[in-house]
Amino acid sequence: MKKLMIAAALPLVLGGAALAQAPARTVWDGVFTAEQATQGKAVFDSKCAICHGTELNGAEMAPALSGGAFIVNWSGSPVAELATRIRTTMPANDPDSMSRQDVALTIAYILSFNQFPAGATPLPADDAALSQIAIVADKPAK
Numbered sequence: 001m002k003k004l005m006i007a008a009a010l011p012l013v014l015g016g017a018a019l020a021q022a023p024a025r026t027v028w029d030g031v032f033t034a035e036q037a038t039q040g041k042a043v044f045d046s047k048c049a050i051c052h053g054t055e056l057n058g059a060e061m062a063p064a065l066s067g068g069a070f071i072v073n074w075s076g077s078p079v080a081e082l083a084t085r086i087r088t089t090m091p092a093n094d095p096d097s098m099s100r101q102d103v104a105l106t107i108a109y110i111l112s113f114n115q116f117p118a119g120a121t122p123l124p125a126d127d128a129a130l131s132q133i134a135i136v137a138d139k140p141a142k
Contacts, residue, residue: 023078023134030119031079031133032108037118040109043102047091056113062092065110075137079123080130082107100125 025031045054051062058064063073074082087103089095098106104125112118124130 024132026134026136026140027079027111027116028136028139029133030117031121032104032111032116032118032123033120034112034118036105036108036122037112038109040105040107040112043098043106044109047098047102048106051092056110066113070110070114071135071137074135077135078131079107079133079135080127082110082135083127083130104130 044052044056048065051060052058052065053062056064056066056070058069064070083100083103086106087096087098087100090098104123108118108123111123123133
């Protein structure tokens, strides 16, 4: 009987753990400011546009950072994953050279370009906070 109770409780415990780890917000919640997006455009133009294009449409080896291609690649991921990818691999000719702040500004610009709404609170630069924000294609119903 004791084994049966443990087996019955296990999905509840595991389900609760999964819920606790799910990102609390999405990119639809205004997770960056308009000022960050403006500053991020300057960073993007100087460090990223040469490969990803001024319209973020990608080229040759650089993936698109806008539209359906961006959403397909990143939907369901926390923003922290995108930040880590940018920070550790970009720019291609000088990986791991961007500060966490410049990465946050760049992501704010990418989100703004993709028509996600700006808000009143700046996008944080630390991975713990960014892991609590999910990139999702569709605006969640509230």
